[in-house]
Amino acid sequence: MKTDTPKTILLSEYTPPAYLVPSIDLEFRLDPHATRVTAVSRMERTADTPADAPLVLNGAGLKLVSVAIDGAPVGPDRWLQEEERLVIRKVPAAFELTVVTEIDPAGNTALEGLYLSNGIFCTQCEAEGFRKITYFPDRPDVMARYRTTIIGDPAVLPVMLSNGNPVADEIGEDGLRHITWEDPFPKPSYLFALVAGDLALCESPFTTMSGRDVSLRLYVEPRNADKCEHAMASLKKAMVWDEQAYGREYDLDIYMIVAVDDFNMGAMENKGLNVFNSKYILARPDTATDSDYGGIEAVVAHEYFHNWTGNRITCRDWFQLSLKEGLTVFREQQFVADHQSAAVSRIHDVRVLRAAQFPEDAGPTAHPVRPDSYIEISNFYTSTVYNKGAEVIRMLHTLIGPEAFARGMDLYFERHDGQAVTCEDFVRAHADANELDLGDFFRWYVQAGTPEVSVETRHDPESRSFELTFTQTLKPTPGQPVKKPMVIPVRTALIGADGAPLALRLANEAADAPEADQTERVLVLEDRVTRFTFADVAERPVPSLLRGFSAPVKLETRAEDADLAFLMGHDDDAFNRWEAAQTYAIRVIHRLIADAAAGRPLVLPADFRDAFARTIGDDSLDPALIAEALTLPGESYLAETMTRIDVEGITAARQFVRREIGRSLEGLLLEVFDRLAAEDAGKPYSFDPASVGRRSLANLCLAYLGAPGGTAGLERARRRFETADNMTDALGGLLVLADQEDALSQPAFDAFYARWKDEPLVVDKWFMVQATASRANALDHVLKLMEHPAFSMRNPNRVRSLIGAFAASNPRGFHEASGRGYDFLADQIITLDASNPQIAARLVGPFKRWRRYDDQRQALMRQALERIAARQGLSRDVYEMVSKSLA
Numbered sequence: 001m002k003t004d005t006p007k008t009i010l011l012s013e014y015t016p017p018a019y020l021v022p023s024i025d026l027e028f029r030l031d032p033h034a035t036r037v038t039a040v041s042r043m044e045r046t047a048d049t050p051a052d053a054p055l056v057l058n059g060a061g062l063k064l065v066s067v068a069i070d071g072a073p074v075g076p077d078r079w080l081q082e083e084e085r086l087v088i089r090k091v092p093a094a095f096e097l098t099v100v101t102e103i104d105p106a107g108n109t110a111l112e113g114l115y116l117s118n119g120i121f122c123t124q125c126e127a128e129g130f131r132k133i134t135y136f137p138d139r140p141d142v143m144a145r146y147r148t149t150i151i152g153d154p155a156v157l158p159v160m161l162s163n164g165n166p167v168a169d170e171i172g173e174d175g176l177r178h179i180t181w182e183d184p185f186p187k188p189s190y191l192f193a194l195v196a197g198d199l200a201l202c203e204s205p206f207t208t209m210s211g212r213d214v215s216l217r218l219y220v221e222p223r224n225a226d227k228c229e230h231a232m233a234s235l236k237k238a239m240v241w242d243e244q245a246y247g248r249e250y251d252l253d254i255y256m257i258v259a260v261d262d263f264n265m266g267a268m269e270n271k272g273l274n275v276f277n278s279k280y281i282l283a284r285p286d287t288a289t290d291s292d293y294g295g296i297e298a299v300v301a302h303e304y305f306h307n308w309t310g311n312r313i314t315c316r317d318w319f320q321l322s323l324k325e326g327l328t329v330f331r332e333q334q335f336v337a338d339h340q341s342a343a344v345s346r347i348h349d350v351r352v353l354r355a356a357q358f359p360e361d362a363g364p365t366a367h368p369v370r371p372d373s374y375i376e377i378s379n380f381y382t383s384t385v386y387n388k389g390a391e392v393i394r395m396l397h398t399l400i401g402p403e404a405f406a407r408g409m410d411l412y413f414e415r416h417d418g419q420a421v422t423c424e425d426f427v428r429a430h431a432d433a434n435e436l437d438l439g440d441f442f443r444w445y446v447q448a449g450t451p452e453v454s455v456e457t458r459h460d461p462e463s464r465s466f467e468l469t470f471t472q473t474l475k476p477t478p479g480q481p482v483k484k485p486m487v488i489p490v491r492t493a494l495i496g497a498d499g500a501p502l503a504l505r506l507a508n509e510a511a512d513a514p515e516a517d518q519t520e521r522v523l524v525l526e527d528r529v530t531r532f533t534f535a536d537v538a539e540r541p542v543p544s545l546l547r548g549f550s551a552p553v554k555l556e557t558r559a560e561d562a563d564l565a566f567l568m569g570h571d572d573d574a575f576n577r578w579e580a581a582q583t584y585a586i587r588v589i590h591r592l593i594a595d596a597a598a599g600r601p602l603v604l605p606a607d608f609r610d611a612f613a614r615t616i617g618d619d620s621l622d623p624a625l626i627a628e629a630l631t632l633p634g635e636s637y638l639a640e641t642m643t644r645i646d647v648e649g650i651t652a653a654r655q656f657v658r659r660e661i662g663r664s665l666e667g668l669l670l671e672v673f674d675r676l677a678a679e680d681a682g683k684p685y686s687f688d689p690a691s692v693g694r695r696s697l698a699n700l701c702l703a704y705l706g707a708p709g710g711t712a713g714l715e716r717a718r719r720r721f722e723t724a725d726n727m728t729d730a731l732g733g734l735l736v737l738a739d740q741e742d743a744l745s746q747p748a749f750d751a752f753y754a755r756w757k758d759e760p761l762v763v764d765k766w767f768m769v770q771a772t773a774s775r776a777n778a779l780d781h782v783l784k785l786m787e788h789p790a791f792s793m794r795n796p797n798r799v800r801s802l803i804g805a806f807a808a809s810n811p812r813g814f815h816e817a818s819g820r821g822y823d824f825l826a827d828q829i830i831t832l833d834a835s836n837p838q839i840a841a842r843l844v845g846p847f848k849r850w851r852r853y854d855d856q857r858q859a860l861m862r863q864a865l866e867r868i869a870a871r872q873g874l875s876r877d878v879y880e881m882v883s884k885s886l887a
């Protein structure tokens with residue numbers, strides 16, 4: 001905890017390390033409250049460093065036992081112990097440094113450094129957790145070879161793991177087990193890991209493309225040994241895919257994954273020893289939903305892909321975080337698209353981007369994909385760095401094409417293997433491999449904010465020409481008042497009246513130009529205004545723009561409702577069919593909000609309902625895509641589309657549309673639901689795209705049917721909840737019951753808890769469904785749940801399921817006009833900041849948009865933020881989020 005104003009770290013102040021560490025020997029004498037860590041490092045002054053430069057080591061919350069140089073104790077006269085540093089004067093050019101520290105894993109509630117989760121010792125070192133273990137230059141451009149000895153009681157800790165391979169294992173004279181691990185690959189301290197505890201092992205062999213045998217090992221708490229199969233299968237798929245798609249294979253003899261219940265994020269790619277939030281490993285059909293299965297496949301792959309994009313080639317400094325995260329998310333997205341429906345997976349990417357990244361880019365904590373300053377780096381594991389970062393890589397892929405991208409990646413791996421590099425290095429590899437100038441493209445890393453692109457069309461029947469004029473604007477963001485135009489790839493087709501895409505010949509191209517017969521082209525916007533004129537266009541076509549969401553921009557379309565309905569039915573780009581449905585739904589909801597505000601009666605437009613009905617009834621479509629197209633835009637994204645967020649208006653209009661669709665299309669929805677339910681009846685659960693699609697469409701039908709509260713829907717929801725053999729369908733039923741009055745919902749909640757109280761990940765769902773249920777007294781329910789014996793502030797998943805879910809996904813409850821929801825969240829942030837600052841800082845999220853609400857809510861949210869800001873001893877994490885929100 002810091003008391004004075006925390007310092008801002010600047011990219012412009014980066015300096016290379018003064019001392020490098022070729023190797024380190026670590027010894028951990030494990031004890032829950034007093035673990036003794038002995039670190040013996042080789043230290044070497046770099047050529048550019050003056051001889052009198054002190055050795056500066058990072059360290060936080062450490063009890064320093066002793067320091068020695070080349071075996072000789074160093075007294076306090078030669079070192080200065082500051083709050084987060086140890087500065088040693090008069091050190092030789094090359095020497096061996098021995099530091100002994102003592103730490104308290106059991107008392108570590110921040111879950112950073114070495115901590116205990118259900119009795120399992122585990123570490124989390126990214127970004128700056130290694131400094132909570134020992135004094136060390138804890139920065140990613142210092143890469144060392146690690147040798148780690150773990151000493152512990154084998155009866156209590158039968159499994160003791162660290163990075164690399166075991167090289168020695170014996171029972172010492174102390175009766176304890178001493179096991180030594182060695183990792184041959186130099187790595188930054190953030191990739192160090194240690195795990196020790198009573199764990200069950202699930203093992204499976206893998207042979208790499210070059211014929212090397214690798215042992216894949218999944219460690220879980222013994223009671224979870226029956227929930228590993230899917231994660232193991234996902235890991236193998238990821239390994240095969242990286243070999244085929246990028247020519248990258250695994251490089252150690254063992255690949256270990258450990259699942260723990262207490263974890264701040266999703267998972268961590270420590271070299272050879274990933275540590276995972278159990279949410280992203282454990283799955284059994286009756287405990288995990290399709291979305292959980294999908295999440296596991298994606299996250300297991302993500303961490304595996306980091307072995308090349310992150311570990312073999314790492315970041316020079318934390319400003320470059322997107323170098324590994326944006327690229328790895330992109331690789332993860334490609335992998336998922338290759339294994340599930342490509343269109344559905346792209347839709348998911350875009351949903352995440354719009355729900356989380358667009359608001360961030362438009363708010364007080366907007367920052368570039370490569371930030372240029374931070375107070376606490378943990379706050380920069382953001383949707384901008386991850387998801388927009390992935391979009392930037394995708395645009396590069398689109399602009400230069402897959403072959404050029406592959407050449408760029410090959411050069412990147414070849415040139416930088418074993419190095420700690422920057423985002424410039426990454427883009428330069430692509431430029432050099434293909435002899436391109438990507439200078440203007442680099443603005444995507446440097447300028448924050450979501451570009452807005454508007455488009456005007458003009459058809460001239462006489463000259464048979466069709467013009468598209470694009471105008472881009474980028475609003476100021478904090479610290480960036482003036483912006484340059486971005487390089488924006490707009491994947492484009494023109495759909496003719498018969499529903500077929502036209503050949504796209506630009507007016508200045510010859511009729512036999514090689515590109516002239518293509519029906520899809522990438523138009524590149526490089527200036528504020530860019531115009532394209534197409535030749536041979538006899539009739540006014542309907543443009544299909546930004547296909548596959550080819551750039552992370554807000555496209556303002558002037559298309560008419562009829563054009564959107566037409567695209568919903570005819571666009572040959574499945575993503576854009578979905579997009580047309582979304583745009584249409586947003587439009588309808590906006591009009592309903594305006595009608596409600598003006599006191600006009602609400603009516604669901606018949607054309608919209610009919611387009612909806614045609615999509616449901618279209619047998620030629622993949623059920624998964626139908627479900628996506630008919631899922632209404634979420635409240636968060638809807639809020640993002642309004643200048644002044646109308647909380648009640650959004651909720652009421654969205655509810656109205658759900659209810660009206662449920663009522664007016666009841667027959668059709670019942671028919672589809674009953675058909676899908678019958679098709680799946682009696683079949684064992686399978687996580688394949690077709691089955692997932694059927695379940696998701698069936699559950700969507702059920703959600704519409706349940707919305708008006710009619711008996712047909714509720715009966716089916718109850719039956720599904722009670723009889724389903726898989727969690728996806730059971731939850732589909734429960735979600736419908738959850739929105740009904742207490743007399744209907746409470747018995748379902750009670751039954752669910754009674755059945756699942758011993759499965760933490762299912763209990764998380766139980767909290768989440770209640771926290772997000774749209775009911776009049778939502779906050780009172782949440783307050784009651786805070787007192788439930790199963791609730792704990794110490795477990796991040798539990799905190800996210802109840803407090804996080806309520807604040808982010810229950811607008812009706814959180815934004816209650818009284819401001820009680822805001823007071824509640826502020827209280828929880830303050831409480832949590834004392835034990836887990838990273839999680840506390842994440843909870844500030846829902847407050848960040850406060851300036852976009854009505855005057856009364858603005859005042860109340862601001863008060864809540866100010867109350868937090870006024871606290872003494874705030875963590876850097878919460879201080880940064882709150883002060884930036886108020887600035």
Ligand code: TRP
Nearest residue numbers: 126127264265266267268269381
């Ligand atoms: N590198 C991890 C990933 O994206 C992220 C991560 C895991 C993390 N745990 C963390 C980041 C704790 C900050 C703090 O795969």
Ligand code: ZN
Nearest residue numbers: 302306325328
């Ligand atoms: Zn990652």
